[in-house]
Amino acid sequence: MQHPREWPLFEVFVRARGGLDHKHVGSVHATDTRMAIEHARDLYTRRQEGVSIWVVRSADIAASDPGEADSLFEPARDKVYRHPTFYDIPDEVKTL
């Protein structure tokens, strides 16, 4: 439970450079989104790690329940046919 006088927690996502996805890098405490972006900038991009920042209140993230992991993720284990490993890739195709 969050202490009432503590600032809310924000999750921070940083895009390393144009074209890449935003990746989760950590979290910061802040009173609002503007401050969260400033804190994230100072904490996570001071060594040129990024060109864009997303923040979202940690409380606003809905997460899957680890207790349900069996029913959520186990069924995918034996369905190897979902992996695209049964195709012959022509030699000319380099970037697949």
Place this chain on the structure above:
Amino acid sequence: MSEAASVAADTLFRYVLRLGDMSLVLAQRLGEWVGHAPALEEDLGLANIALDLIGQSRFLLSYAGELEGNGRSEDDLAFLREHRDYLNPILVEQPNGDFAHSIVRQVLIDAFQLALYERLVHSSDERLASIAAKSVKEIRYHLRYSGGWLVRLGDGTAESHARTQAALQSLWRYTGELFAEDELDRSMCGHGVAPSLAEVQTAWGARIDDLLTAATLQRPAGQAHAWHGKRGEHSEHLGYILADMQHMQRTYPGARW
């Protein structure tokens, strides 16, 4: 250096020192917050700003040393000058006080530096113009940070509002010095090295008014000034700052990391 070449090097030296000392002394003040800020994130935020300011002062003091031509390095100028040779305005040496006090001081200086450096980018002195071009991006962020806090505190609780207004009341009197033009300022302006301080004041005032309105704070009346930090006449505070900052070099001359 084409047009600026007509400016005497020792005159330009003093002007560049003014700029460098303003950044250096403010950085030293901000450094005092490290380990004491209201949150770990603010520790880092203030330290980051301090490091930007130290970076600016390094460029400026190195340049000043070259202009002087006596072989003094940035370190010599930072660590081995007496307080009367420091040419920063009195505002930056004012004690930190509470967090609101430091934020108000920061807003007043950030807005001043921004208005000044936005114009120094067009300086006839190429070296100064390039230092300004690099610094102005940092300063724009500093004002974003300090201005955000000013609004949050001013438009926050009754207590944060009262503390911020009190800080504004107490620091406002030192802003007059920023815009008081003396012979050196006029000479720099005349040679196109620096903008006119009247123009800087107009830009500063507009930004400050916007921020104060958003922060529901009252602009204090009058900017009377009887301070001449820019001429080396300082408050007693600077002596303590320099004692802190310089004791290592003075105790162990030439010590290096």
